[in-house]
Amino acid sequence: AVSAEPRILGAEYSDGGIKTMGRVNFKMFYVDAEDHLKNLDYFNDFTNFAPSEDLSGQRIAVFHSSVEVSAKTDLTVKLGARIILDFYASEKNQVQGLVNPPDGVYSEYACGKVSKFAAYLEQSATFDDEQETRSAIDGIMMYENSVVLTDVKTSDGSFKVAGKIVSTVCYLSGDDIKKIEFDVPFDEEYLNSSVCSGQTAFGFAEVKTARIILGGDDKKNVIKSEITLNFNFWTYETEEIKYVRDLYSAKLELTPETCALQTGTALAAERFDRKVSGSVTLSDDFSAIRQTVEVLGVRNNVANVSVIRGSDDENDCVKYRIEGIIEANVVYTDENGLNSVAAEIPYSETFDSKNRGNVVPIAFSGIAENAFARVKGDRKIEVTAEAVFAVSSVKTDELGLICKVTEGEARPQNESAFSVYIAEEGDGVWEVAKAMTARPDEITAQNPELVFPLKAGDRAVIYRKLDENE
Secondary structure (H helix, E strand, O other): OEEEEEEEEEEEEEOOEEEEEEEEEEEEEEEOOOOOEEEEEEEEEEEEEEEOOOOOOOOOEEEEEEEEEEEEEOOOEEEEEEEEEEEEOOOOOOOOOOOOOOOOOEEEEEEEEEEEEEEEEEEEEEEEEEEEOOOOOOEEEEEEEEEEEEEEEEEOOEEEEEEEEEEEEEEEEOOEEEEEEEEEEEEEEEEOOOOOOOOEEEEEEEEEEEEEEEEEOOOOEEEEEEEEEEEEEEEEEEEEEEEEEEEEOOOEEEEEEEEEEEEEEEOOOEEEEEEEEEEEEOOOOOOOOOEEEEEEEEEEEEEEEEEEEOOOOOOOEEEEEEEEEEEEEEEEEEOOEEEEEEEEEEEEEEEEEEEEOOEEEEEEEEEEEEEEEEEEEOOEEEEEEEEEEEEEEEEEEEEEEEEEEEEEEEOOOOOOOEEEEEOOOOOOHHHHHHHHOOOHHHHHHHOOOOOOOOOOOOEEEEEOOOOOOO
8 A cells, every 4th residue: 555645845936937845745555575564655756847827926836736656566666646737827917097077078987896916825734633543553564644724814913714624544553454543623713913803815735744643551552643744825805896887978979998807806715525436347357355454544535616607697506527536455364364556536516606796716625535445346446535625716707998089070969959768678778878968967857767777678868958048
């Protein structure tokens, strides 16, 4: 059985790309030629370069979203890990738009929300838990840890984080392989002067250091798992702005040019849980399975999160489709003694989100816990695990700001003393004023009985004073 835990040690932008430094901790236990159980704990440093746009001066964060592990054995052992890295940086998107129109020009305003980057936060915290083994500990074979961050909340001068740590310790007790799983939920608050109430945040948690402390005596052994996490957050302030969406002049033809401002409002992280099962079948070259011993090296590799929408309605419910693979090593016995097989359980699960509108997932993670296996046939094993997912999203919008206005020729004046406009469904005062070449305030003053938006068939009238003698 083999596992790998990546640690990101640092990242920086240089020479047209992001340089990432990290370390992989490989852990393996195996049976040697004398049928003795052995374990291997090996570290391998790596450096990765990913070409990117210019990110000079920006805070860059790198996290791993999935790990694929391989092992080849002969006279030597060759370990490999394929790590998917996700890079995050805050992009500044700025557009100049018209705020105050010139005199004699009437404006239609709209409101929109924009998010402004507030602060990047880092915080370390240590958590621990301990359990009695009720059996002798003759050797630690594997120690694995994973974490998922399910919620981040801000208040004046502090922020709260919630999530879960799952740690697994595999040890020998005589000739038996034993496993203990630590399930450590956390909900902590930390002081930080950069945080204000009303800000939104998203972030990540990664295992920084981990260690086992053994205690007790021969009759009562205790294993203590101590994990230090590193939290990384981006916080944003959401501001509602009022901007000019359209212009109208009763005297001049105006041609506005619009610029699109892409905005995104960070949403609270959401947690989802689902039990996932799948089977692995051995080839006919393998001996029949007698019984399963343990499930080790369990990883929840989340590959993709997509959004399912029923319509384009702003209030339409959002569903997430989460896809990935649960990977595990199943240790079992056959006629030759101990053996193991790598299991891959693909999943595609759909969850209801509390979010609405145009939502885009930007960060996701997952863990697997309480994994077990059972024999389903001579060469078939079923593996079941409880998967926990966390998804962070932004609600995107596009604001059409007027960035330039070109004045044209004089607008032809309506010389009728009396005009009638037959409304279409949903017409506002803006549409009526344009159609009748009148000021919006004239429309409302002369038609006080109208309720906007209009219904199909409603009538608006306008009386004009053509010259001073009338």
